[in-house]
Amino acid sequence: MANIKSAKKRILTSAKKTERNKAVKSATRTAIKKVDAAIASGDKNAAQDTLRAAESALSMAASKGVLHKNTVSRKVSRMSKSVNTMA
Numbered sequence: 273m274a275n276i277k278s279a280k281k282r283i284l285t286s287a288k289k290t291e292r293n294k295a296v297k298s299a300t301r302t303a304i305k306k307v308d309a310a311i312a313s314g315d316k317n318a319a320q321d322t323l324r325a326a327e328s329a330l331s332m333a334a335s336k337g338v339l340h341k342n343t344v345s346r347k348v349s350r351m352s353k354s355v356n357t358m359a
Contacts, residue, residue: 296338303329307351311358319355326351 274280303326310319327348334344 292336293338296333296336300326300329300333300339304347304351307355311354314358316355316358319358323351323355 274283303322306322307319307326310322330339330344330348333339334341
């Protein structure tokens with residue numbers, strides 16, 4: 273355990289940030305899984321709706337600094353491509 277006051281504070285703040293980041297990452301993963309499930313079921317309307325929600329969750333993660341903007345862009349692009357190629 274840290275002895276210096278500033279080091280103790282850093283431990284606490286990093287723990288808080290870790291929890292927040294875990295929650296945001298979990299939400300984005302869940303959103304992506306929902307899009308994949310909608311694509312697998314073949315329901316284009318549901319896929320488009322879940323894609324919109326996933327895109328929102330991913331862009332929020334990018335704005336919070338949890339995910340890099342290029343990573344978000346790549347994931348959204350691939351999901352959009354999958355939804356658009358549905359019959």
